[in-house]
Amino acid sequence: xxxxxxxxxxxxxxxxxxxxxxxxxxxxxxxxxxxxxxxxxxxxxxxxxxxxxxxxxxxxxxxxxxxxxxxxxxxxxxxxxxxxxxxxxxxxxxxxxxxxxxxxxxxxxxxxxxxxxxxxxxxxxxxxxxxxxxxxxxxxxxxxxxxxxxxxxxxxxxxxxxxxxxxxxxxxxxxxxxxxxxxxxxxxxxxxxxxxxxxxxxxxxxxxxxxxxxxxxxxxxxxxxxxxxxxxxxxxxxxxxxxxxxxxxxxxxxxxxxxxxxxxxxxxxxxxxxxxxxxxxxxxxxxxxxxxxxxxxxxxxxxxxxxxxxxxxxxxxxxxxxxxxxxxxxxxxxxxxxxxxxxxxxxxxxxxxxxxxxxxxxxxxxxxxxxxxxxxxxxxxxxxxxxxxxxxxxxxxxxxxxxxxxxxxxx
Amino acid sequence: xxxxxxxxxxxxxxxxxxxxxxxxxxxxxxxxxxxxxxxxxxxxxxxxxxxxxxxxxxxxxxxxxxxxxxxxxxxxxxxxxxxxxxxxxxxxxxxxxxxxxxxxxxxxxxxxxxxxxxxxxxxxxxxxxxxxxxxxxxxxxxxxxxxxxxxxxxxxxxxxxxxxxxxxxxxxxxxxxxxxxxxxxxxxxxxxxxxxxxxxxxxxxxxxxxxxxxxxxxxxxxxxxxxxxxxxxxxxxxxxxxxxxxxxxxxxxxxxxxxxxxxxxxxx
Numbered sequence: 001x002x003x004x005x006x007x008x009x010x011x012x013x014x015x016x017x018x019x020x021x022x023x024x025x026x027x028x029x030x031x032x033x034x035x036x037x038x039x040x041x042x043x044x045x046x047x048x049x050x051x052x053x054x055x056x057x058x059x060x061x062x063x064x065x066x067x068x069x070x071x072x073x074x075x076x077x078x079x080x081x082x083x084x085x086x087x088x089x090x091x092x093x094x095x096x097x098x099x100x101x102x103x104x105x106x107x108x109x110x111x112x113x114x115x116x117x118x119x120x121x122x123x124x125x126x127x128x129x130x131x132x133x134x135x136x137x138x139x140x141x142x143x144x145x146x147x148x149x150x151x152x153x154x155x156x157x158x159x160x161x162x163x164x165x166x167x168x169x170x171x172x173x174x175x176x177x178x179x180x181x182x183x184x185x186x187x188x189x190x191x192x193x194x195x196x197x198x199x200x201x202x203x204x205x206x207x208x209x210x211x212x213x214x215x216x217x218x219x220x221x222x223x224x225x226x227x228x229x230x231x232x233x234x235x236x237x238x239x240x241x242x243x244x245x246x247x248x249x250x251x252x253x254x255x256x257x258x259x260x261x262x263x264x265x266x267x268x269x270x271x272x273x274x275x276x277x278x279x280x281x282x283x284x285x286x287x288x289x290x291x292x293x294x295x296x297x298x299x300x301x302x303x304x305x306x307x308x309x310x311x312x313x314x315x316x317x318x319x320x321x322x323x324x325x326x327x328x329x330x331x332x333x334x335x336x337x338x339x340x341x342x343x344x345x346x347x348x349x350x351x352x353x354x355x356x357x358x359x360x361x362x363x364x365x366x367x368x369x370x371x372x373x374x375x376x377x378x379x380x381x382x383x384x385x386x387x388x389x390x391x392x393x394x395x396x397x398x399x400x401x402x403x404x405x406x407x408x409x410x411x
Numbered sequence: 412x413x414x415x416x417x418x419x420x421x422x423x424x425x426x427x428x429x430x431x432x433x434x435x436x437x438x439x440x441x442x443x444x445x446x447x448x449x450x451x452x453x454x455x456x457x458x459x460x461x462x463x464x465x466x467x468x469x470x471x472x473x474x475x476x477x478x479x480x481x482x483x484x485x486x487x488x489x490x491x492x493x494x495x496x497x498x499x500x501x502x503x504x505x506x507x508x509x510x511x512x513x514x515x516x517x518x519x520x521x522x523x524x525x526x527x528x529x530x531x532x533x534x535x536x537x538x539x540x541x542x543x544x545x546x547x548x549x550x551x552x553x554x555x556x557x558x559x560x561x562x563x564x565x566x567x568x569x570x571x572x573x574x575x576x577x578x579x580x581x582x583x584x585x586x587x588x589x590x591x592x593x594x595x596x597x598x599x600x601x602x603x604x605x606x607x608x609x610x611x612x613x614x615x616x617x618x619x620x621x622x623x624x625x626x627x628x629x630x631x632x633x634x635x636x637x638x639x640x641x642x643x644x645x646x647x648x649x650x651x652x653x654x655x656x657x658x659x660x661x662x663x664x665x666x667x668x669x670x671x672x673x674x675x676x677x678x679x
Contacts, residue, residue, distance in 0.1 A: 308489050309526035314516035314544040314592055323539065328530050 073376035074133060074383050077367040081383075084206025084363050090199050094209070095146040097193045102154040104179075104186055110161025111179045113401045122397070126390050127151055187216055202274045208360040208387060210276075214283060215345040215391075221284025222344070223337075226291035230329075231321065233292065234299050244292070251289035256347050259286050264354050279351055287344050294336040298329030331403075338399035342392045349388075360384055434643060437464040440596060440627055441486065446495035448481055448651075455481045457651040458495065465595075468628045470638040473648035474674060479631045482648070483598045486629070487518040500595060516544050519589030523601040525581045527573035533560070533584050534569045540592045552591075559587040563617050579610030583617055590621075597621065599630040635679060639663060647671045 038044045074081065083094060109115055127147075134143045164175045182189075191213070194200055205213055232244035251259070263278040271278070302325060310320035352362030364380040367373060373380070441463040448456035456478045463469050471479040484490045485497060488504055488511050497504040499514050528536050537556040541547040547555070560566040563583040565576075573581055582602055589597060599618065603611040615637050622628060622641050632638065638645060639659045646656040647668070655668045663679075666672050 303524070303526075305522060305524050305526035306528070309520075309522065309528065311489065311515060312487060312518075312520040312522075313540040313588065314512065315540070316512060319543055323543065324528055328528075331530065 069379045069382075070373075070376050071379060073367055073373040073379050076373075077363075077370075078133065080207065080367060081360060081363050082208045084210070084358050085204050086194075086200050086206055086209060087204060090194075093194050093199050095150065097190045098147075099150045099153050100190065100193060101186070102150045103157040104182055106154040106157030106159075107161045107179045108183060109401075110158040111164075111175055112405050114162070115158060119397070122393070123151065123154075129386070129390075187213075187220065202276045203356075205276060206358050207363045210351070210357070210359045211345070211348045212391075214276075214280065214348045214351065214359075215341075217280045218283030218287045218344045218348070219341045221280065222287025222291050222340075225284055225288025226295055227326070229288060229292035230295035230299060233296055248289045248292055251286055252293075256286055257350055257353060260350055260354055275354070275356060279354070279357065283344060283348075287340060290340050291333075291337055294333040294340065295329055297336070298332035299325065301332050302328055334399060334403050338395060342395050345392060345395065346388055360387060434464050434467055437466055439463065440465045440500050441629075442496075442498045443482075443486070444496045446482070446485060446492045446497060448478075448485060448490060448492050448494075455651050456485070456492070459648075459651075459653045460495075461646065461653060461656075463596075463627060463629065465627055466625045468622050468630070468641055468643045469646055470642040470644075471629065471631045471646045471648060472633075472638065472674070472678075473654075477648040478651040479648040480600050481651075483520075483600055483629050483631055486596075486598060487515050487520055489520075516540070516592050517595050519592060519594035519597045521582070521585050521589055521597065521599045521602045523604050525573070525578070525585045525605070527581055527585055527588070529573050531572075532569070533565075533571055533573065533576070536573065536584060537588045537591045540588065545592065555591055556587070559590050560584075562590075562620075563587045564613070577610060578606045579613045582606065582610075582614045586614075586617055586621070596627045596629070599628065599632065601631050601633070603632065603634060633678065647674065649674070 037047045079086075079088070086094065109119075130147060131144055134147065161175065161179070164171055166172065194205070194209075195202075229244050229248065232240045233248065235241045235244075259282045260279065263282040264275065267273075267278045267281070268275075271281075306324055306328065307320060310324040315323065348359060349361040351357040351359055352365070358366070361384050364384045368377045368380045439462040441461070443459060443461045445458045445460055446456055447454065447458055459478070459482055461469075461482075471483065473479045481490055485492045485504075486499065492504075500517060502510050502514055504510060504514060527533075528539070531539065534553065534556055537559060538547075538549070538552040541552040541555060542549060557566060557569065560569055563586055565580055565583055568576055568580060568584070573584065576584065586597075586602075602618070603614050606614060611634070615634060618628070618630070618637070619641055630637075630642075642659055644656060645659055645662045647654045647662070647666075647670075649670050655662075655666060655671045657666075662671070662675070666675060
């Protein structure tokens, strides 16, 4: 062998690239206004008309929220809407759960992203909304204090997490593992906080709490079901690929409502167990079928060259999938998967149809069934809509962050 | 058909140029005998036979669709050959997955489209194979990667992602990635065809250096200057068959076959 040790071999050195001039920093505000709001006669007209429409809408909303609406339907039914039949003496469990989730949010943001101006604004608005709700109509001052403490915990956790430098080192790796592990275990931990040691029974998970538990189970469970399904459908072994295809097509072929009735009646005979557990299974199975198709789309979007390069480097089939193919396919499928996650979040309202399960929207129905609030259905439904929107908006923000974090070096 | 494939490569190699002297008596590291391959009804390879000696540099020429890429892709079983025999470093390529795995870790491949892993940094692209296949500790793998990046001239790009590099830099990373497995053979499938003209040179320089270091190389390329200067032997493919082979002098001064003449007159 005439091959020399690598270090002694000749190096090829190229001259460095020349520095290029930076783009001028900003365009002045007046220029921005002219270009974006009043670019031409037609453009000016459009700006004025849409401005007027927005103004009227905003005035209407303000008038409704502050003068017309009777928010007592909400403030009197706070507990019903949020926790329903959750035992009152377990209130500390709810607050502990919220605190834990808020700490996790702070840690995750501090580890992989940063809280920007929009995030602070969102927290301030959503926080004000919540405090407004809690401070009215015979509320205990303690709830407000608990809530403020939870927000404080979020920021404290964030401050701790951002102190670890981002460069890859042993501390950074430990941090990532710990936070990822906590995230993975968050659902069981919350369930333990709520239920273990004289807490709520399964059936006492109710109101908004029920939505907040069902949706993550559906999303995480769906992901766990979806990855093998997608790989199976793309498999060259016919039996496996046919089986997966049949699963996906059958599940997608019927509405979620139908599957929830399967949970109520058929699964009761087949596996039994608590209705909430059966509902969770159905949500995971249903979400999994959709997510599998999105992941399959991601798999197909990868060039054949990626498989070939993985093999040429010497990786075996399993390693290629785990290290090269799946990370890229999952990244590509983040946007549609988050769409599916938001859809299943809102679809958790369907469990109301199964009469014995009562969630946020179902409890709003109960609230307006009370004699004194019979005229306040708009208030109740607006409130429910805002509640769903807050969480859905958070999901879409987080997905944008994940996309950006994963997109480093994307083509 | 395979008129010249029966001619002993040693006879061609013992010829004119002094640099071929080093190949005298070297053992064959690649032996392909009567290799055929079909895509559906289309015959992509027609009984190709070719042996390559250790340290030999073979450049494969031919018009597009002539089967030259298919042939070198068969050598690390990215394509399965349907007939014939391929033996690499004493191991026959067949259905046995373990043989395939062994050969793939001994044969490096560089693709026309680079095929770097876009979600991994340059560093991780290079260390992946050594760590996962060779079970090299991380520290050693990183050190090896840095040495290789020095060798291909871009150590400062280690922490970047492939999309942040120019085409020429990406291809040099791809070469470093293949070298990291410390292969005995390197296959190049049109390594400069997707590059802008000013980047071709930097990749060819790396390949030239690699050739001087004694690596066994099979190169599919249209870079005639490189072929003439670096190759020990040129091989000409047409319509799936090996038509003619010989030294660069033989090829560029008096090719024997009509098809070779026609091809060279078009490309030169």
